[in-house]
Amino acid sequence: MSSSVITASIITIGDELLIGQTIDTNSAWMAQQLNAIGIWVKKRIAVGDEREEIWQSLDETIASTDIILITGGLGPTADDITKPLLCDYFGGKMIVDQEALQHVKYIFQHILKRPLLERNMKQAEVPDNCTVLINQRGTAPGMWFEKKDPSSDSKKIIVSLPGVPHEMKGLMQTYIIPRLTNLIADQLIIHRTLLTAGAGESFIAEHIQEWENSLPSQIKLAYLPSYGMVRMRLTAKGRKDSGIENIIDQKFTELQELVKEWLVISADEPLEKAVGDLLQEKGKTISTAESCTGGYLAHLLTSIAGSSAYYKGSVISYDNTIKEQILKVNRITLDNHGAVSRETVTEMLQGLFDSMQTDYGIAVSGIMGPSGGSKEKPTGTVWIAYGSPGNCQTKSFHFRFDRQRNIQLTAVNALLLLFQFIQSEG
């Protein structure tokens, strides 16, 4: 391996990734894990279940990076061709691995409780020139190959993993990350991310231009606009003994000061985590009343482990009768102002506090599309009420996107409003 920053490629195999049937979440997770131990991911490639394409991707990534992680194509069905291909590529022959065979038998007898077929036993066949990594969560083992690069005399590492996310993650955590960590102990990649709201990326870039231009070459700044906010990320790459950690921390402190007017959170975490941390810190509780977001806001809040400490529940009042019966919104309010109005979300929030007895709450109602809009209230019109029992605030939005994005924007903006509300209380 070369002495500068260690680089990796990720190859994902499977036609489902090329026809858009599956969204690739594996690569992002793997990249995070590699970054955390100081390995820089230079390239990600997705190819189909085609021998020639996979072979060519191997040639190319082995030539340009030190570590190649491959996922997919290890299943027991005819469309999965990765294993025999890797065997040929590294010039080995297929043998039965006894430990893998025992494991496959165990999984079928005790976990799946299904009859073991000849084709499942084939899962225990592996090339004889790899190290077999037993997959505790499934039947397809991982395979670790090493190859001398003749041009530089350095060693390349090629690892094949199943495409099923939780099986891949198990192998990464049990074997691959610990092994790679040992190999590259002196490298460091550090990210520092903050979130701003209220200014466009151009405006911020203009504001910090001088500072940005003076950044040392090991530090890179990126702007990531999302949901009308802007995430900013500093990345540093270097050796552990180069003092790079102090430099990035200093630059990050400077950046926070420069953008403090728009600063929301100084961490790479979603708003639902920041809201949760704030609530936990203050020992306060929250509940939600959702119409248009249909549970997405509750889902975001409860996706955080430990959220049961501060999150009590939600009423998803998709239908107006539920707004009336459970949240006690007045029929006259609905008739006079409509379900999407300041008056209705205010009453929803009041009804929520009455039934859930929480310290804070959010109520949302809107028209997410594609249908349901009118001239007065076009698709994308949203009302949000937020605050505490004695202090109800409201705000309206007009989003211009598709249903899915309107739902996301509504939820994220509701979280932002509540976060800023709680912070402003001091």
Add this chain to the structure above:
Amino acid sequence: MSSSVITASIITIGDELLIGQTIDTNSAWMAQQLNAIGIWVKKRIAVGDEREEIWQSLDETIASTDIILITGGLGPTADDITKPLLCDYFGGKMIVDQEALQHVKYIFQHILKRPLLERNMKQAEVPDNCTVLINQRGTAPGMWFEKKDPSSDSKKIIVSLPGVPHEMKGLMQTYIIPRLTNLIADQLIIHRTLLTAGAGESFIAEHIQEWENSLPSQIKLAYLPSYGMVRMRLTAKGRKDSGIENIIDQKFTELQELVKEWLVISADEPLEKAVGDLLQEKGKTISTAESCTGGYLAHLLTSIAGSSAYYKGSVISYDNTIKEQILKVNRITLDNHGAVSRETVTEMLQGLFDSMQTDYGIAVSGIMGPSGGSKEKPTGTVWIAYGSPGNCQTKSFHFRFDRQRNIQLTAVNALLLLFQFIQSEG
């Protein structure tokens, strides 16, 4: 362009994709759109904001495919380098496009209502050897390049798009898909997908082995295991006049017959869509009571456009007091059996029917982890109640995964149970 199947590559640019900060959803959407007009995506590549990497990916994809779609790196900040790079790559020089300039000014004055900066005007600078595609949803225009391939005398098309999903989608729908459709009018790519539950992929593969081996060469079968179910997809590629559409339809009918014992739905759609269609067809309504899924079930159901016709609402009773107060679960039941029990979900479902008055309902309670498990009820224990007011069914599960996956598995299995329940009523 060659006369066989037209192929495409997708290049996504941005360090956020390589460090795992952003999950790439653009590529999947683009691939679906290309497939729908008969273009086969051969490869997807993700590279960082590095000149050399992007250049090399262009060389490589132009050599191996007919159409190259590039997203990302078009923003107004210093980390975005795609535009000048493309200008150099195609040997052009930068000029100000007057239409793009007018558009940038309009966006800032009328939509963003922010001061227009020098750096924003730069968004209207484009290489002089491309066709400019005005971006109605943002300030960075799309760019359409054409290049003669000297080796085959065929024409390659290279299109650069912004990375912001809704901007990319607007340009694809307005310009790129219609233009590409004109170029490749005689090509066809067809997918037919079905969903099975109750049998492993090996078992199904064994069961249909003979039929699978006899598939004609233009038809490919893939197995996609997901959430304990198996999706199966047939894909056909060919010319419109080759009769390929009839062949795949016939093979798909045969496949449905072969796997009918485990067949759930014969379409590439999520279960929440299938449940919604079934409810709409029968003119029935549904509501949900969620503890452990925390709104994710409601979110799935309401992510379908038009779901307000059959979905009335949900009570997210994350805290036990909400189970008692809104869903009228008996305190004694909670004390004697615990929140995660057949008795509690049964009472939750009953309370749900009483308050929401729907024809069908689902109630779930479980321990999603990482904490909260016990020896009797380990993390992953889930109880689901489902059915209609007069007919309440229950089932328990023991999932073995992380919090996020346990939530997804609970929601998907609840939908499957209710779907099969409604179907069984005839």
